[in-house]
Amino acid sequence: MFRLILMVAVLVGSLWGAAAPKKIPVLCYHRFGVEVSDSMTIKNTAFAEQMEWLKTHGYSVIPLDMAMGYLSGKVKTIPAKSVVITVDDGHKSVYSDMAPIVKKYKIPVTLFIYPSAISNAKYAMNWEQLRELETTKLFRVESHTYWHPNFKKEKKTLTSEEYAKSVDKQLNGSKKKLEEKTGHEIKYLAWVFGIYDDALLVDAKKAGYAAAFTIDRKHASSGDNTMALGRYMVVSKHTIKDFERMVDGSEDRMPKDKKEVVKY
Numbered sequence: 001m002f003r004l005i006l007m008v009a010v011l012v013g014s015l016w017g018a019a020a021p022k023k024i025p026v027l028c029y030h031r032f033g034v035e036v037s038d039s040m041t042i043k044n045t046a047f048a049e050q051m052e053w054l055k056t057h058g059y060s061v062i063p064l065d066m067a068m069g070y071l072s073g074k075v076k077t078i079p080a081k082s083v084v085i086t087v088d089d090g091h092k093s094v095y096s097d098m099a100p101i102v103k104k105y106k107i108p109v110t111l112f113i114y115p116s117a118i119s120n121a122k123y124a125m126n127w128e129q130l131r132e133l134e135t136t137k138l139f140r141v142e143s144h145t146y147w148h149p150n151f152k153k154e155k156k157t158l159t160s161e162e163y164a165k166s167v168d169k170q171l172n173g174s175k176k177k178l179e180e181k182t183g184h185e186i187k188y189l190a191w192v193f194g195i196y197d198d199a200l201l202v203d204a205k206k207a208g209y210a211a212a213f214t215i216d217r218k219h220a221s222s223g224d225n226t227m228a229l230g231r232y233m234v235v236s237k238h239t240i241k242d243f244e245r246m247v248d249g250s251e252d253r254m255p256k257d258k259k260e261v262v263k264y
């Protein structure tokens with residue numbers, strides 16, 4: 001009898017394991033500042049408060065690569081309360097405002113960069129600053145396409161040949177350029193404006209990305225398409241209570257019609 005119960009327990013356990021996808025919250029930031037200048041700029045004090053909250057509530061910020069290894073089954077265990085932090089666009093304030101807080105809390109951060117802006121656009125960091133951040137081993141550069149295009153618009157306005165060429169440049173070209181500049185493999189991609197479609201997901205896989213990220217507000221899950229994993233965009237209107245709901249999964253569990261909308 002005992003053996004039968006044990007067998008049933010093992011069977012149910014393995015079925016449960018197979019049925020329940022592994023999930024990790026991935027946060028997406030943009031800009032930082034002493035004051036809030038627009039909705040996508042987070043006050044430095046608010047960001048520090050969020051990092052302090054994670055620390056005091058037993059969360060571990062883990063590298064994106066470790067999180068993806070866990071979802072794919074390559075990494076067997078990660079801390080029970082794990083969070084991933086990513087920042088899109090390579091804004092100057094990552095270097096001036098965010099980095100001191102990142103160094104204080106010693107947290108790993110992924111920077112999704114589009115190379116056309118670096119050492120070029122007024123608002124962006126330069127290659128030396130990116131290199132300096134990577135030297136700390138806390139920051140890691142990944143791809144955010146080549147020049148931040150709106151694929152939805154491009155698909156409508158360009159000929160199919162022009163569009164295919166652009167997609168190639170944005171996915172393959174960016175990967176190649178960033179690999180040249182950083183000297184390491186570029187494995188991950190963040191979709192620009194969160195825009196993607198079925199064809200783009202196939203293209204990203206073909207370009208050699210191991211995973212790609214949207215701004216669909218949900219945990220990155222082993223049950224989802226690896227080329228369209230969710231992220232929570234954190235913007236200035238979010239309170240610490242909102243932040244808590246992102247990382248503890250309660251926002252993810254909300255019914256669709258009640259879900260929060262964050263405009264880009």
Ligand SMILES: [Zn+2]
Binds near residue numbers: 089192
């Ligand atoms: Zn962006």
